[in-house]
Amino acid sequence: MILNELHPGERGRVTGIVGGRRLQQKLALRGIAEGCTLTMVSSSCGPIAVEFRGNTVALGRCMAHHIQIVQVE
Structure with missing residues (x-):
């Protein structure tokens, strides 16, 4: 699943x-890396x-399209 597929609140x-x-460097400067949990x-x-x-x-949107995620509750 990619980040773009999350709905607000997920x-x-x-x-x-x-x-x-x-x-990867641009995202790291924003604090986004493997293992972090994001809320849309x-x-x-x-x-x-x-x-x-x-x-x-x-x-x-293009940058978010490259972020692989697994949905968490």
């Missing part, structure tokens, strides 16, 4: 990032907003 744990070193805030038009560790981060 949570997912990052299991992998499919992309080059540059993408907004997935309507425009950027995707996710929350983790008390912070809200906006990601472009």
